[in-house]
Amino acid sequence: MSGMPLYLSLQNEILNAISRGAYAAGDLLPTEQEYCDRYGVSRATVRKALENLSADGRVVRKHGIGTYVQMTEVPGQSVKFRGHLEDVLLHDPENSFRRISRQACRFPDDIYKLFGEAVDRQGSVSLSLISRRSKPIMAGLIYLPAPQCEHDVEAAYATTEQPTVMILRSAGIKIARGHQRIRPILVEPEIAALLGVPAGTPLLRGRRVYFDIKGRAVAVVEATYHPTNYEMGIDLLPR
Amino acid sequence: MSGMPLYLSLQNEILNAISRGAYAAGDLLPTEQEYCDRYGVSRATVRKALENLSADGRVVRKHGIGTYVQMTEVPGQSVKFRGHLEDVLLHDPENSFRRISRQACRFPDDIYKLFGEAVDRQGSVSLSLISRRSKPIMAGLIYLPAPQCEHDVEAAYATTEQPTVMILRSAGIKIARGHQRIRPILVEPEIAALLGVPAGTPLLRGRRVYFDIKGRAVAVVEATYHPTNYEMGIDLLPR
DNA sequence: TAGTGGTCTAGACCACTGA
DNA sequence: CAGTGGTCTAGACCACTAA
Known part of the structure; x- marks a missing residue:
C-alpha cells in the first residue's frame, strides 16, 4: 500500500504484531522464510526489515536459532541512543x-x-x-x-x-x-x-x-x- | 583473504584509504558501480559495506549525488554512541x-x-x-x-x-x-x-x-x- | 541431521540530483 | 538528461545451533 517500501511495511507489521501481544518478550519470531511466504516478498527484503529492527534494539537475531523479541520500553520525554x-x-x-x-x-x-x-x-x-x-x-x-x-x-x-x-x-x-x-x-x-x-x-x-x-x-x-x-x-x- | 566477509574487507579498504589521506573530509567517495568493478564484487556487497560505514558515521550517503567522507575523530578514552x-x-x-x-x-x-x-x-x-x-x-x-x-x-x-x-x-x-x-x-x-x-x-x-x-x-x-x-x-x- | 540466519551474486527498475 | 543511490527479486552456498 502507498509508496512505502516493502521492508518498512514489514517492519511496521512486525512491530504492530509485537505491540498487540502476538509475541511476548523473549519469544521467537517467525523465520525469514516464513515471512517470505506469508508476505510474498524476497528474503533480502525480509532480512532488511529484521536487520533494521535489530539495529533499533527491538529484536535480537541469533545465528542458527532465530529472531527473539526484546522488551519494549515506554520512555517519557527522553533522548534515546544506540550503542554497542x-x-x-x-x-x-x-x-x-x-x-x-x-x-x-x-x-x-x-x-x-x-x-x-x-x-x-x-x-x-x-x-x-x-x-x-x-x-x-x-x-x-x-x-x-x-x-x-x-x-x-x-x-x-x-x-x-x-x-x-x-x-x-x-x-x-x-x-x-x-x-x-x-x-x-x-x-x-x-x-x-x-x-x-x-x-x-x-x-x-x-x-x-x-x-x-x-x-x-x-x-x-x-x-x-x-x-x-x-x-x-x-x-x-x-x- | 582469510575468512573475513567481503563487505568487511571492503569497509576496511575504504577506511584505510580515508585514513591515509586518499579522500579528505567532504570529498566524494567512488560510486557503488566503481567499487563493484574495482573489487569484482556485486553491488549488494558494496552497498552493505557503505551502509555500515554510514551507520558508523564515517560517511554520509546522498541519493542522486554520492557518498561523502565525514570528519574522522580521534577520541581519547571514551564511550561513543550513535543517535539520530x-x-x-x-x-x-x-x-x-x-x-x-x-x-x-x-x-x-x-x-x-x-x-x-x-x-x-x-x-x-x-x-x-x-x-x-x-x-x-x-x-x-x-x-x-x-x-x-x-x-x-x-x-x-x-x-x-x-x-x-x-x-x-x-x-x-x-x-x-x-x-x-x-x-x-x-x-x-x-x-x-x-x-x-x-x-x-x-x-x-x-x-x-x-x-x-x-x-x-x-x-x-x-x-x-x-x-x-x-x-x-x-x-x-x-x- | 535439519533448520536457522549470514554472505553473495547478477540482474532489474525506480527516485533523486545536478547540469 | 545522465548518473547516482534506493529498492527488490530469485536464486546459491556457507556457518552456526540444537536435538
Missing part, C-alpha cells in the same frame, strides 16, 4: 580492571525493582575500578542476584581480571542487551577517593541494566566516570 | 520551543575553537527553552557565527517557533552530522531559573556541535537538561 555492548565492556587491552571489594548485600529498593522477578532480594555487590595507563576512568558498583551459577561466576572472577559482564559471559550468562540511564551526581567520598577527585565533585553516573535473551535483568552496574580522564560522546546522524 | 539527529531536534509536537533572548556576542575561547575556520569571532548567542506540557525539559544557549545567511536565519526565526537546527535547515543550511559531549555541571542561576530548579543543582549539560556536509561546524548548542523531566538513555546492543 562492547563499547561499554571496555575490552581495550590498555584498560585494566580491578575488583576492590565484594560483599553480600540486601538490595536497596531501586536496585531490587530493576531485577523485577528476581526470586531473592539477597545478592552481592562488588566495587571495581577501571583504569587506563594508571589513570582511573571509572568506578563501578556491580549488583548481582544470587543465582544458581554464582559459583561459576566466582570461579571466573578468581582466574582473570575482566569486567563483570565478560565474567558473566564466561560463566555462561549470555547478555543480549542493556540499557544505561545517565544522570549527574555529587560523588560520595568512597568513590571519590578511588577516582582521585574531591568528594562532592559533580560527576556522570550511568546506571546500567543488563538483560539476558529472555529479557530478564541479570546485572545492574552503577558506573561513575572520571570527569577528565573519560569522555561521554554521542554521534548524531541523519535518519 | 531527529531525536535531538525534538520534532515531537508536544514539545514547545521558545526563544528567550538573543544578542550579539564575541565567542568565548572554547566555543571559538569549535568553529575552527570561522572567519569571524563575532556572532550571536540565543537563549531558548524547550518545554513539554508546560514542564521545562531543556534550556539551551545557541551560538551561531555571523554568516552571509544570517538574514535568512533571522527571517526563519521570525515566522515560526522551531528548534534552532530546524531553523537552520529552513534557511538552507543542511546539517549532515553532529556530535554531543555530555558532562555534569552545577547549574548557573539564569539557567536554573528557566528550568525551575535551585541554582547549583547538579545537571547534565550537552555541548553539541553541528556540521554541514563539508565537515564545517555551523552551530554550537550548550543544552542543559532538567533533572527529572528529561531522561538521557542509551540502548546497548550486541555488535
Whole structure:
C-alpha cells in the first residue's frame, strides 16, 4: 500500500504484531522464510526489515536459532541512543580492571525493582575500578542476584581480571542487551577517593541494566566516570 | 583473504584509504558501480559495506549525488554512541520551543575553537527553552557565527517557533552530522531559573556541535537538561 | 541431521540530483 | 538528461545451533 517500501511495511507489521501481544518478550519470531511466504516478498527484503529492527534494539537475531523479541520500553520525554555492548565492556587491552571489594548485600529498593522477578532480594555487590595507563576512568558498583551459577561466576572472577559482564559471559550468562540511564551526581567520598577527585565533585553516573535473551535483568552496574580522564560522546546522524 | 566477509574487507579498504589521506573530509567517495568493478564484487556487497560505514558515521550517503567522507575523530578514552539527529531536534509536537533572548556576542575561547575556520569571532548567542506540557525539559544557549545567511536565519526565526537546527535547515543550511559531549555541571542561576530548579543543582549539560556536509561546524548548542523531566538513555546492543 | 540466519551474486527498475 | 543511490527479486552456498 502507498509508496512505502516493502521492508518498512514489514517492519511496521512486525512491530504492530509485537505491540498487540502476538509475541511476548523473549519469544521467537517467525523465520525469514516464513515471512517470505506469508508476505510474498524476497528474503533480502525480509532480512532488511529484521536487520533494521535489530539495529533499533527491538529484536535480537541469533545465528542458527532465530529472531527473539526484546522488551519494549515506554520512555517519557527522553533522548534515546544506540550503542554497542562492547563499547561499554571496555575490552581495550590498555584498560585494566580491578575488583576492590565484594560483599553480600540486601538490595536497596531501586536496585531490587530493576531485577523485577528476581526470586531473592539477597545478592552481592562488588566495587571495581577501571583504569587506563594508571589513570582511573571509572568506578563501578556491580549488583548481582544470587543465582544458581554464582559459583561459576566466582570461579571466573578468581582466574582473570575482566569486567563483570565478560565474567558473566564466561560463566555462561549470555547478555543480549542493556540499557544505561545517565544522570549527574555529587560523588560520595568512597568513590571519590578511588577516582582521585574531591568528594562532592559533580560527576556522570550511568546506571546500567543488563538483560539476558529472555529479557530478564541479570546485572545492574552503577558506573561513575572520571570527569577528565573519560569522555561521554554521542554521534548524531541523519535518519 | 582469510575468512573475513567481503563487505568487511571492503569497509576496511575504504577506511584505510580515508585514513591515509586518499579522500579528505567532504570529498566524494567512488560510486557503488566503481567499487563493484574495482573489487569484482556485486553491488549488494558494496552497498552493505557503505551502509555500515554510514551507520558508523564515517560517511554520509546522498541519493542522486554520492557518498561523502565525514570528519574522522580521534577520541581519547571514551564511550561513543550513535543517535539520530531527529531525536535531538525534538520534532515531537508536544514539545514547545521558545526563544528567550538573543544578542550579539564575541565567542568565548572554547566555543571559538569549535568553529575552527570561522572567519569571524563575532556572532550571536540565543537563549531558548524547550518545554513539554508546560514542564521545562531543556534550556539551551545557541551560538551561531555571523554568516552571509544570517538574514535568512533571522527571517526563519521570525515566522515560526522551531528548534534552532530546524531553523537552520529552513534557511538552507543542511546539517549532515553532529556530535554531543555530555558532562555534569552545577547549574548557573539564569539557567536554573528557566528550568525551575535551585541554582547549583547538579545537571547534565550537552555541548553539541553541528556540521554541514563539508565537515564545517555551523552551530554550537550548550543544552542543559532538567533533572527529572528529561531522561538521557542509551540502548546497548550486541555488535 | 535439519533448520536457522549470514554472505553473495547478477540482474532489474525506480527516485533523486545536478547540469 | 545522465548518473547516482534506493529498492527488490530469485536464486546459491556457507556457518552456526540444537536435538
